[in-house]
Amino acid sequence: MGKSLEYLDIAVKGWMHDARIKMLAALDEDLDVWTKSGRNDLVTNIDKEIEKFYIENIRLLYPDANIIGEESFTKADLNVDGLTWFVDPIDGTMNFVKQHSHFASMIAVYENGKGIRGYIYDVIEDKLYWGGPDIGVFCNDVRMKEPSNDTLRNGLIGIGAPYLIHNFCNLQVVALASSGTRMYGSAGIQIIHVIEGKCVGYVSYLRPWDFAAGKILAEVLGLSVKMIDGAPLNMLVSSDVLVATKNAQRDIAKLIKKS
Amino acid sequence: MGKSLEYLDIAVKGWMHDARIKMLAALDEDLDVWTKSGRNDLVTNIDKEIEKFYIENIRLLYPDANIIGEESFTKADLNVDGLTWFVDPIDGTMNFVKQHSHFASMIAVYENGKGIRGYIYDVIEDKLYWGGPDIGVFCNDVRMKEPSNDTLRNGLIGIGAPYLIHNFCNLQVVALASSGTRMYGSAGIQIIHVIEGKCVGYVSYLRPWDFAAGKILAEVLGLSVKMIDGAPLNMLVSSDVLVATKNAQRDIAKLIKKS
Structure with missing residues (x-):
């Protein structure tokens, strides 16, 4: 470069x-x-x-x-x-x-x-x-240190409001299986909470500029950054995005259903 | 005293x-x-x-x-x-x-x-x-000044996660009619957002010690603090509580249904 x-x-x-x-x-x-x-x-x-x-x-x-x-x-x-x-x-x-x-x-x-x-x-x-x-x-x-690899049950989960209201991919069950749901209205602020270990995950519909920086930081810190079904992200396409600890990602994968 | x-x-x-x-x-x-x-x-x-x-x-x-x-x-x-x-x-x-x-x-x-x-x-x-x-x-x-008497449509609304997930009193429709939903996980912090004018309302199931201080501050600042159906709060009973601008309270009253 x-x-x-x-x-x-x-x-x-x-x-x-x-x-x-x-x-x-x-x-x-x-x-x-x-x-x-x-x-x-x-x-x-x-x-x-x-x-x-x-x-x-x-x-x-x-x-x-x-x-x-x-x-x-x-x-x-x-x-x-x-x-x-x-x-x-x-x-x-x-x-x-x-x-x-x-x-x-x-x-x-x-x-x-x-x-x-x-x-x-x-x-x-x-x-x-x-x-x-x-x-x-x-x-x-x-x-920054890698955040603790907490489970969904032991952590707070950030979820975008439309996804929670419409139960996208069964996310209401994910919310109820966590320690609590948080919504701050900014992908950047929510991803900061995950890399700091304040939340075990964040899931929302995001555009490439919403997740491009967070994906780099989260992956360097040992977190999983993928689509909610585990598929890799396309950096040029808007999609659902899940940033989570590896344990929370595994827990969420067991609970989601195709919407 | x-x-x-x-x-x-x-x-x-x-x-x-x-x-x-x-x-x-x-x-x-x-x-x-x-x-x-x-x-x-x-x-x-x-x-x-x-x-x-x-x-x-x-x-x-x-x-x-x-x-x-x-x-x-x-x-x-x-x-x-x-x-x-x-x-x-x-x-x-x-x-x-x-x-x-x-x-x-x-x-x-x-x-x-x-x-x-x-x-x-x-x-x-x-x-x-x-x-x-x-x-x-x-x-x-x-x-502090009285917050602007904004409508639901023009403001952010705080809603407790269980109420939103279970669509208590039709609150999913209230959320979708607002400018956005916020969840911070603390009644005190959410009520601060309403008295500062950062959110037009907050609704959750609260115990008396969750809302006792907020009720005083919010009412002094011209806000409405009632049950979601408009009934007055009993200071010794846990219940649903809506802290909101008068305009947002009126807007929400039109959208809610008995659960």
């Missing part, structure tokens, strides 16, 4: 910290909010501005990179040859708008389909979760 | 800050954890220790007070004559154990059935939400 990964880390962390300052400033002002696929799928002027900021910076340093950005990708971007960047400026835009907390900014870098760097930034808490297979995973400057 | 409310505020805040230090220290050590009504209804040695600490302090200053503590009340305590204290040392014990965050410590004071002081302490964030009808509601030292 030419430039070193250390160089990439320094650059991306700088962009994300600058983006944080823009986001915090925006929370004190009126946001322009539009809907996308439905009335609860929001985008703001800040999502667009931060994505543009990330993409311009990526293009300056990596002019040939392929960039799949939530708010701006085109079909031509949908390939993972060479260096591919997944950019989600604000994951949990509804929370950004309504709660001013519980949202994340995410960037992931893949090389020929293999994840090399994931970054999930809990903006309000100022905690950047980042790393890759060659160096491990860090929360800011502190190296 | 003899001593002034200013005196009471100073005393309770001191106890709660001391309790916080005990809780944070406990998170670095091994907890003793037992189950109560079911495998997901937990109590730890710290719940018991903090409740004992609160009750001993209350008895020192208010020897005749009636105290309804989650871990220690008896049937004889179940009356609201005179000065009655509701004590929940750790609300969200599962989160305390599994997440080391998202739990609250709560105290409420009623006089002849009328709420005079509520305290909800977000222990990890070090934010104490407190107040009463005579002084308003504060977050630490900052006076």
Whole structure:
């Protein structure tokens, strides 16, 4: 990929910290909010501005990179040859708008389909979760340990609301078999809870930019990141995604049914 | 009640800050954890220790007070004559154990059935939400404003997982009519989200010590705190409880069905 990964880390962390300052400033002002696929799928002027900021910076340093950005990708971007960047400026835009907390900014870098760097930034808490297979995973400057391989019965499970309400794949039974269900409204925040060991799993319908960074970090920390039926994820396709400890993944596999 | 409310505020805040230090220290050590009504209804040695600490302090200053503590009340305590204290040392014990965050410590004071002081302490964030009808509601030292009277459609709704899974009173339809569903696993934390305007409502099955403090703070801030069918709460009975903006309460009333 030419430039070193250390160089990439320094650059991306700088962009994300600058983006944080823009986001915090925006929370004190009126946001322009539009809907996308439905009335609860929001985008703001800040999502667009931060994505543009990330993409311009990526293009300056990596002019040939392929960039799949939530708010701006085109079909031509949908390939993972060479260096591919997944950019989600604000994951949990509804929370950004309504709660001013519980949202994340995410960037992931893949090389020929293999994840090399994931970054999930809990903006309000100022905690950047980042790393890759060659160096491990860090929360800011502190190296993270693999979370305990807890079972479903002994752990909390994050489930997207539509999946729980419609009992997708029998997930209501999965919820009742766990220690409790949690819903925070941001894939990034929910995946942070799994890599920190606060939840044993998270399952939801996700787009590639929702799971690209989390997949890298979770797998480096010994977690399973697959479709709910155990099939591998396609990095260019939206699908159900289960991030879980290996024991919880095994427990969930026994309970799910095809929807 | 003899001593002034200013005196009471100073005393309770001191106890709660001391309790916080005990809780944070406990998170670095091994907890003793037992189950109560079911495998997901937990109590730890710290719940018991903090409740004992609160009750001993209350008895020192208010020897005749009636105290309804989650871990220690008896049937004889179940009356609201005179000065009655509701004590929940750790609300969200599962989160305390599994997440080391998202739990609250709560105290409420009623006089002849009328709420005079509520305290909800977000222990990890070090934010104490407190107040009463005579002084308003504060977050630490900052006076809180009434949250915007948003509709269900324009707001996030907190729903307890069993209620959503079993579609209690048609709450799945309520969830789908909102801007999104949130589940944090602590009544105190969920009620904080409503009084801050981050969610338009919260509905769950609650015990008196789960809602006693929140009811005072929410009502002072112009929110509705009732059973889901609009009936008033009995302070000595566990029941479904809906804390919501008046507009969201009205919207929800149109959607619910008797379960």
